[in-house]
Amino acid sequence: MVFEAVEALLTEHADLERRLADPAIHADQATARKVGRRYAELQRVVAAYGTWRQLNDDLEAARELAGEDAGFAEEAERLSAQHADAEERLRLLLLPRDPLADKNVLLEIKAGEGGAESALFAGDLLRMYDRYAERRGWRTETLEVAESELGGIKSVTLAVKGKGGGATGGELDETPYSRLRFEGGVHRVQRVPVTESQGRIHTSAAGVLVLPEAEDIDVDIAEKDLRIDVFRSSGPGGQSVNTTDSAVRITHVPTGIVVSCQNEKSQLQNREQALRILRARLLAIAQEQADAETAAARRSQVRTVDRSERVRTYNFPQNRITDHRVGFTAYNLDQVLDGELDPVIGALVEADQAERLAALENQPG
Incomplete structure (x- = not known):
C-alpha cells in the first residue's frame, strides 16, 4: 500500500489552511484562488484518509471480537469490504493530479x-x-x-x-x-x-x-x-x-x-x-x-x-x-x-x- 505521500499531503493541507486564514492572501485574488483550489483538492485526501483510518481501527476491533465471539464475524466481513473500498478511493486520490483537471x-x-x-x-x-x-x-x-x-x-x-x-x-x-x-x-x-x-x-x-x-x-x-x-x-x-x-x-x-x-x-x-x-x-x-x-x-x-x-x-x-x-x-x-x-x-x-x-x-x- 502506497501511503508514504499521505503525511506530506496532510502537512501541506494544514499549511494551506493557515494561509487561507490570513486576510493578506485575499489581496491577490489569483493567488487566493490557486491556493483555495489546492486546499479543496487536499481536503478530499484528508477526508478519505480519515475514513480509511477509522475503518481500519473498527476492522481491527471487530476481528478481535470475532476471535472471541463468532457472532461478530459478519460485522468484521462488512467492515472489511468497506475498508477495501475506502483504501481504493484513497489510492486514487494519491495519484499525481493533472494540473488541467478543473478546466472546461x-x-x-x-x-x-x-x-x-x-x-x-x-x-x-x-x-x-x-x-x-x-x-x-x-x-x-x-x-x-x-x-x-x-x-x-x-x-x-x-x-x-x-x-x-x-x-x-x-x-x-x-x-x-x-x-x-x-x-x-x-x-x-x-x-x-x-x-x-x-x-x-x-x-x-x-x-x-x-x-x-x-x-x-x-x-x-x-x-x-x-x-x-x-x-x-x-x-x-x-x-x-x-x-x-x-x-x-x-x-x-x-x-x-x-x-x-x-x-x-x-x-x-x-x-x-x-x-x-x-x-x-x-x-x-x-x-x-x-x-x-x-x-x-x-x-x-x-x-x-x-x-x-x-x-x-x-x-x-x-x-x-x-x-x-x-x-x-x-x-x-x-x-x-x-x-x-x-x-x-x-x-x-x-x-x-x-x-x-x-x-x-x-x-x-
Missing part, C-alpha cells in the same frame, strides 16, 4: 477523409457531444462552425462548461476536461452514406482535438503580439451572410497560430470568441513544454485525419462502437450517438487509472 474544454471537430460523408459524420459527433453534455448538466457553446453544403460540418469549435463534484472523486471529478480529454483522436465511421445509391458501406473519418480552456490568469497575451484583421462573413458556397466587416482573424505573431471567427454579428463578439480559442491553444502549447506526458498525449490525438489512425470506430450496420485503445466494444451505437457516452469513457478512465496506479506502486523507495 474546447472540442475541435474536423471532417477528414470521406468528403461529404465525413462532414455529415462530424455533425453527428457534434450532436453526440452536445447531448452528452446535456445529460451531465454541462453547458455548451458553439464558438465557430463551418458548415458543408449537404448539412454537415467541415469544422466546429464547441466550448463545454460545467462544475465537478461527481461520484468518482480524486482527479476525475466529472469536470468536462476530466471526461472529454479521452476523446481526442481520429473517429472512424462505417455506414451507407445518404449519397450512396447502391447500398455500399463506406468508411470515413473525422478528427477530434481536445483543448483545456484557458482563463485570463493562465495565459498572458500581449496586445503587441497580435495581428487582427477583419473581413466580411460568408456561409456555405461563399455567399455573403453579413454586409459588414464583422468577422475577425487573429494571428499570434510569436507562434504563428491563426484563429478566425465569424459566427457572431458583432465584431467585438467574434474577437472575444477568437481570443478564447487562442488562449486554449496557447495553454496547450505551454503545457506540452512543461510536461512530457502531456506532450505525448497530445501528439496521440490527431496527427492526420486519416482513416487508418483511428481511436474509435462507429459501425452503423452492426450498431457497434469500438474504442481501439482499450478494446471496448458495445452494440448500442444508437444510444452512444444520443449522448450515452459514459460506458465508453468509463472504460478509458479505468484503464488510465490502472496504468498510473501501477506506475505509482512500482516507484522505487
Whole structure:
C-alpha cells in the first residue's frame, strides 16, 4: 500500500489552511484562488484518509471480537469490504493530479477523409457531444462552425462548461476536461452514406482535438503580439451572410497560430470568441513544454485525419462502437450517438487509472 505521500499531503493541507486564514492572501485574488483550489483538492485526501483510518481501527476491533465471539464475524466481513473500498478511493486520490483537471474544454471537430460523408459524420459527433453534455448538466457553446453544403460540418469549435463534484472523486471529478480529454483522436465511421445509391458501406473519418480552456490568469497575451484583421462573413458556397466587416482573424505573431471567427454579428463578439480559442491553444502549447506526458498525449490525438489512425470506430450496420485503445466494444451505437457516452469513457478512465496506479506502486523507495 502506497501511503508514504499521505503525511506530506496532510502537512501541506494544514499549511494551506493557515494561509487561507490570513486576510493578506485575499489581496491577490489569483493567488487566493490557486491556493483555495489546492486546499479543496487536499481536503478530499484528508477526508478519505480519515475514513480509511477509522475503518481500519473498527476492522481491527471487530476481528478481535470475532476471535472471541463468532457472532461478530459478519460485522468484521462488512467492515472489511468497506475498508477495501475506502483504501481504493484513497489510492486514487494519491495519484499525481493533472494540473488541467478543473478546466472546461474546447472540442475541435474536423471532417477528414470521406468528403461529404465525413462532414455529415462530424455533425453527428457534434450532436453526440452536445447531448452528452446535456445529460451531465454541462453547458455548451458553439464558438465557430463551418458548415458543408449537404448539412454537415467541415469544422466546429464547441466550448463545454460545467462544475465537478461527481461520484468518482480524486482527479476525475466529472469536470468536462476530466471526461472529454479521452476523446481526442481520429473517429472512424462505417455506414451507407445518404449519397450512396447502391447500398455500399463506406468508411470515413473525422478528427477530434481536445483543448483545456484557458482563463485570463493562465495565459498572458500581449496586445503587441497580435495581428487582427477583419473581413466580411460568408456561409456555405461563399455567399455573403453579413454586409459588414464583422468577422475577425487573429494571428499570434510569436507562434504563428491563426484563429478566425465569424459566427457572431458583432465584431467585438467574434474577437472575444477568437481570443478564447487562442488562449486554449496557447495553454496547450505551454503545457506540452512543461510536461512530457502531456506532450505525448497530445501528439496521440490527431496527427492526420486519416482513416487508418483511428481511436474509435462507429459501425452503423452492426450498431457497434469500438474504442481501439482499450478494446471496448458495445452494440448500442444508437444510444452512444444520443449522448450515452459514459460506458465508453468509463472504460478509458479505468484503464488510465490502472496504468498510473501501477506506475505509482512500482516507484522505487
